Amino acid sequence: MVATQSNQPLSSEPHTNRIGLTQADYKGAVSTLCDGCGHDAVTSQIIKAFYELGIEPHRVTKLSGIGCSSKTPAYFLGRAHGFNSVHGRMPSVATGVSMANQQLLQVGISGDGDTASIGLGQFCHIVRRNVPMIYIVENNGVYGLTKGQFSATADLGSKLKTGVVNDLPPIDLCGLAIELNCSFVARSFAGDPKQLVSLLKASASHKGTSVLDVISPCVTFNNHEGSTKSYKYAKDHEIPLHELSYVPFYEQITVDYEPGTVQDVEMHDGSHIMLKKLGLDYDPSNRINALMTLQKAHAEGQFLTGLLYIDESKPDFTTLMNLVDEPLAHLPEGVVRPPKAVLDEIMNSLM
């Protein structure tokens, strides 16, 4: 199973990346999640993506809310500052961090409980503001840490282990994000590491909020017959929209494709996402089509994965703030405290 990957030796990987670090430098503490948890598989791909991209760990901040998924930032990038915040409020913390230091690359890990219920408001507003960050929802349709209650992303008619049937429609976080003009929206599956790692790398190149809704099965409470968030269900029903590959800005595009079979999306930093067409002719730059495709997939019970929507032109939050280049956190007193003459001028105006 995929979930044991993080514990396997990675002997086939190159010894060091382009900044001279080993993959071990991108690891964190040992996971305390259940054996086989989808979240551990996502963690492994985060480690792989950041290692392969050669991102300096100290430039990264890891943030989360509360829940099983929110524990995972402790399990990767031990050399990056981490912030395990309160339930559903990770987006506001990330927004504050982005203002204080726009040079940091922020990775937020949340779950379906943390984002789709208590944190839905903050999720909407971080997307609306386009705060630069990778926002990963490890979506398993249940509350794991409180022992298996339905979450708001559970599909209509899906069954709990106890036999309880969900009679409320799910909140589709990708559909909601697109509706809110999110500039990067993808859905993936913890059991599809190849696609996931490409999407993670692409989201690291994106300047804005990248929402990655990753179906990440809960082996303890939601991996049974009747669940629509189980490994088996997802494997059987996954329909990739395209075959994804990511070419970082520091590498040449070497693969040749037949004309018309691949859509090349150039990212902010000069990297490329190559989307090889499969059965569906899907254009992720068409917002209305993206929404329609998702609606149709819901109606037909399909589990579509891939890059659902991308808009590289939408200005991000910190760019709109028109901040000085030096992070606000580091500005010296001489810059942030106006001189006495300014106070005198203000006082004169109040006399």
Add this chain to the structure above:
Amino acid sequence: MKTLAQDSAQKVDKGRVINDFSIQVATVNGSGSQSSNSVLMRSIFQMGIPVSGKNLFPSNIAGLPTWFTIRINKDGWVARAEQVDILVAINPQTAHDDVKSLTAGAVCISPIDLKLDAVRSDITHYQVPFSELAAEATDQVKLRKLLTNMIYVGVIAELLGIDQNEIETSIRRQFEGKGKAIDLNLVAASKGQQWAKANLKKDDCFYVERMNKTSGKIIIDGNEAAALGCLFAGATVVCWYPITPSSSLCETLIEYLKKYRIDKKTGKATFAVVQAEDELAAIGMALGAGWAGARSFTSTSGPGISLMAEFTGYGYFTEIPTVIFDVQRVGPSTGLPTRTSQADLLSTYCLSHGDTKHIILLPGTVEECYSLAVQAFDLAERFQTPVFVLSDLDLGMNHWMADRLPYPDKPIDRGKVLTAQDLERLGKFERYHDVDGDGICYRTTPGTNHPLAAYFTRGSGHNEKAQYSERPEDYENLMKRLDRKYQTARKYVPKPELDIDRQARVGIIAYGSSHCAILESRSQLRNAKLPVSYLRIKALPFTEELRQFVERLDRIYVVEQNRDAQLRDLIRLELPEHAMKLQSICHFSGLPISARFVTDAILGEEG
């Protein structure tokens, strides 16, 4: 009533009351009277006479009654005066009640068509044809209502003897840059003045006379003063959500930031402001920014404080600096959103679940809204914790005469932050290790380029290395150290202001906006041959001065503007051996406390 009459008797000098009375203007919310009232207040201020202005307004945009009271006092007393001497009764909705509430001998200026002389005959009436005068001032019907406000300013100026040049200066200042408005208002004020001169016979005893008690002073409200504190504290990240009565703090700051904190060469901002989606997010953003090393803050009022409880506990437990302004209004719940209160003290002191104690600063003047705002940022970063500044609607939104605000005399204190060079030199870093024994640990900020720099901030139990821990001794050690840090804060927070009367056996303890009423009350008590000592608390945790003050006196009245004697109870917890010495005087009507209320309460006990 007996005491009010006593106050009145002291004011009269050979049949004239000079520079010691109050004017109340009763109008309709949204009718534009605020500008006129500012002009009136400022004109008197410019004549060197101490003034204060209090706006009693409804939670409403337009249509409900509003009252603006200007107190003119030659001795500089600026607390709310209970007695109205001159009423301007423009609002027909309330005119009858307003007139009925006057004491005999008061003055009422009103539109002639309201026929208020039929309601009371024991007061002096000046009935003015406002509509006619407004029609003469402009042919634009829309503007007539607005101009009525400036006409009453002209009438009052003529009756009281306010210098016409000062009215003109104030109008030019009020409408700066709006030439048309200046012209129209000058005409309106002049219409009122000319009409009063030609038609009214002075039949009251109230006069203003030029003094020199306001030179070098400014007029400011506490929110603007606090905003200036944030500006000069070097705040860089502002996260707020609009709520009365705190909104103007951030709104004023934004104007100043745009003017003074844009890099001249690049045109780029040295600040970030975000209007959050709610208070839950505002405090989250402030903590995120504080964690990442910026000087951040948020500003709110009671309902916002309640919403911020969870994150505040997080900030306390994980030790993240930020500043939270609470411009208090009347609670609980929505309460009276446009009235003043000091009832958030206790809930803010231990805001959040679990054992929490916060550093709280308590400005008692607009000058302190500024200076304690500056200090709050230093304390937050020194102690790596959320620091509260509790002001209130009376301080925050009313107009106060003040000394010019002084430039900060200390450099900014960023607290114990380790750089990559520090880490290299030390060779070791544990986020929650109390290296110095003062309870304050060293921190790093994200982005610090050193393999030792990173740590994991978590609201769950953690050990000195910031690792997850449920071990009983780790939790106990952490909580004890947080308490040690709080004890250290006693030496850093602003000390109380003390005024000891050597003869006094009785004392007053107060804080915040009650200060002006206490000053005046002590003068009244002195006249009643009751000397009292005074200690004004400026911060929590308490400092040693409190104990010394309480020990030396027989009885202490703790005066505050809430129902439950919140400060008195906190002092009792601090000094249980003196609990019975501490009595309580509580004012909680939503109106600012008056000196007379305090004096009467103390004389009732001591007399």
